Amino acid sequence: MRLIAENLGGERGGEAVFSGIGFALDQGQALVVTGPNGSGKSTLLRIIAGLLPKAEGRLLLENGGDDFPSIASACHYLGHQNAMKTALSVVENLRFWRDFNGSGDSGVEEALETVGLGGIGHLPFGYLSTGQRRRAAIAKLLVSHRPLWLLDEPTAGLDKASEARFAGLMMKHCMAGGMIVAATHLPLGIEGAKELRMGEAG
Amino acid sequence: MWSLFARDIRLNIRAGGGALTGVIFFLAVIATIPFGVGPDLKLLSRIGPAILWIGALLACLLGLDRLFQADREDGSLDLLVLGNDRNMLALTVLVKCLAHWAGSVLPLVVAAPLLGLFMNMEPLGIGATALTLLVGTPAITFIGAAGAAVAVALPRGGLLISVLVLPLTIPVLIFGVSASYGATADPDPFLQPFLILAALTLFLGVLGPASAALALRHGTD
Incomplete structure (x- = not known):
């Protein structure tokens, strides 16, 4: 499986945010997208996921097979919002996404243990702190299997220990043949990750 | 799909x-x-079915603006759209409509x-009026879903949805009320308008979610 972007351009409200972005990502590789605020990191991720139309260029997923015919079907998208309902408990939220997206490598309880939220799954999502909410959203990546993770500021609100644990999770995902595209301005701690700097002249 | 239905019902409660x-x-x-x-x-008993229908129609429009907006605000809508290859989006919308109908309109x-x-x-x-409401109100929800999808990005979309949707619900209202009258007033038929009402619901059950x-x-x- 291979994710290829050629000469990609994106726009917001009719104004070009970036253009001429190109990269190729093989299985087991990670791409860290960095750049100042407003350089189009989030826009790029949403274009890759297919949530925004691209202004120009080419974007394709090679050798996805029958399971993953398109990028949208092969990706987990973790945006600024956590996509969890505050009125439902953490376990109910995760169960829903597992049922909707298809089950993955770990069960709901196991995924919660992995992100360090074991034992509080019965609480309503609205009772959790910002960092705990983010970790619950990360657990969502584990309950369903997708080879490509699109992460938008994934570590926002996480403490040092959780950051390190999440870095371990991302390494494990890459080791198992997954791919990661992460937009961030904090170092994520993924060894051997490619870097794409946006918003610079030339 | 069942899990989406269960989730929306649970959230509604x-x-x-x-x-x-x-x-x-x-x-x-x-x-x-x-x-x-x-x-x-x-006079009251004569206008009764029409008033019940108008009241139910307006009450149906009340909660429609939250149908997709709540999901949009917490980011769930993005993931529902991304899931299109596994769970066809029109089907997802249909299930959300059914959950909304069962949670908010069925009590009416x-x-x-x-x-x-x-x-x-x-x-x-x-x-007769209750039966026509049972058969006809899903059509209003299906039309409303299309309106709610168009206005999803607007922070105060509720009124706009009502204005968009109301003209389209008029046929449902007309056949619903005429079937209700047909059951009691003797020369008027009941079955024909009732069947057209059922047909409207089925037709909009396809068109509404697809356009939404x-x-x-x-x-x-």
């Missing part, structure tokens, strides 16, 4: 009280009519017979 809002609005509309029209029992249908008593309607008329899915897919930003 726990978080919104959407069902109660609609029923109380419905009650308020129907309860004020006799005071406005006056104590003419014959259940309350309608009681409110029919306020209008001095006879038992047969009450039964199209609007949602192009409305993400």
